[in-house]
Every structure is written in structure tokens, then in C-alpha cells.
Amino acid sequence: MKILDVLYNFYGDFDFIEEKYNEKYEGILINIKEEQGYKRCRLAKRTPKKEGYFTVFWKKDQNNKNIPYTNEDLGNELIIVIIDNDKRGLFIIPNEVAIRKNILSTKDSNGKMSMRFYPPWCSNLNTTAQATQKWQLQYFREIKI
Structure with a gap:
């Protein structure tokens, strides 16, 4: 798994x-030794035709249908790992932010099962992607290799 080196480097x-x-996106749960609770992690992949990095986060319901996570499923944080040649970083999205940004399913929101992430080196973004990048960058940590 590519994401383990980046996560060990940071945590x-x-x-x-x-x-x-979500094995295609290296879906794992991590439990850091000194902390309580767990974090849900995903690799986001660069896409050839559109700026940004794409990942998924979903589970199956009792009918084997894909559904978004709820805040009970997420853990303390959603961690999106970016690995692109010599560029590496983490988006560390706290549970409450994932709720506010409608990533998680709640009584008021359907939630999301996939999403694009835009690290600081992504440019030439459309207006919607720029707005998404603006809030995402508050939670981005670059990892030096």
C-alpha cells in the first residue's frame, strides 16, 4: 500500500x-497509539482529463447497495492521501467539517460517495473547483520526502 509510508511519515x-x-483507493482505518478513536483513510488518484485527485468513500447497506458514510462511520477524521511523483500531502478533514461540507450522510444531507481534492499545486480550476480548493486547503498538510 502506497499510503502507509506517507501516513507513517506524518503520524x-x-x-x-x-x-x-474501496480497496482500489487503499481504504484503511488507522488507530494512532497515543490517541483515542480511529481515522478513515483513502488514496486519491490523479485523473487524466480533469484537474484534481479523485477518491471514493462508501459502505454497503443491508441490500448490498453503496451508500455514503455517516458521522458514526467516519471516526475522528477523514484523511485523503495524495501521492503524485515527488508531491505528497494529506487532507485531514475533521468529522464536524465533513458534516458541514455534506460529505457525510445526516438527517439533513444525503452525503457523498466520491469527491475530488485539490492540493495547492492544482491550477487552471473552474469556479466550482476553486471554491472547493479554497476550503480544502485549510486542511492540507504537505509531506516532504
Whole structure:
């Protein structure tokens, strides 16, 4: 898994569990030794035709249908890992921000099952992507290699 090196570099020691779904995006749960609770992590992949990095986050319901996560599913944070040649970084989205940005399913929001992330080196973005990048960058941490 590519994301483990980046996560160990940033967090140090942690335990992890591979998720049953979202394996194409290296879905794992991590539990950092000194902290309580877990963090849900995903790799976001660069797409050839559109700026940004795409990832998914969903589970299956009792009918085997894909559905968005709820705040109970997320853990403390949603961590999106970006690895693009020599560029690396993490978007560390707290649970309350994921709720406010309608990423998680709540009684007031359907939530999302996929999303694009825009690190600072993404440019030539349309207006919607620029607005998304603006709030996302508050939660971005670049990882030096």
C-alpha cells in the first residue's frame, strides 16, 4: 500500500485495518497509539482529463447497495492521501467539517460517495473547483520526502 509510508511519515506509529470496500483507493482505518478513536483513510488518484485527485468513500447497506458514510462511520477524521511523483500531502478533514461540507450522510444531507481534492499545486480550476480548493486547503498538510 502506497499510503502507509506517507501516513507513517506524518503520524508515526499506528495500527491499521484494511477496509473491505474501496480497496482500489487503499481504504484503511488507522488507530494512532497515543490517541483515542480511529481515522478513515483513502488514496486519491490523479485523473487524466480533469484537474484534481479523485477518491471514493462508501459502505454497503443491508441490500448490498453503496451508500455514503455517516458521522458514526467516519471516526475522528477523514484523511485523503495524495501521492503524485515527488508531491505528497494529506487532507485531514475533521468529522464536524465533513458534516458541514455534506460529505457525510445526516438527517439533513444525503452525503457523498466520491469527491475530488485539490492540493495547492492544482491550477487552471473552474469556479466550482476553486471554491472547493479554497476550503480544502485549510486542511492540507504537505509531506516532504
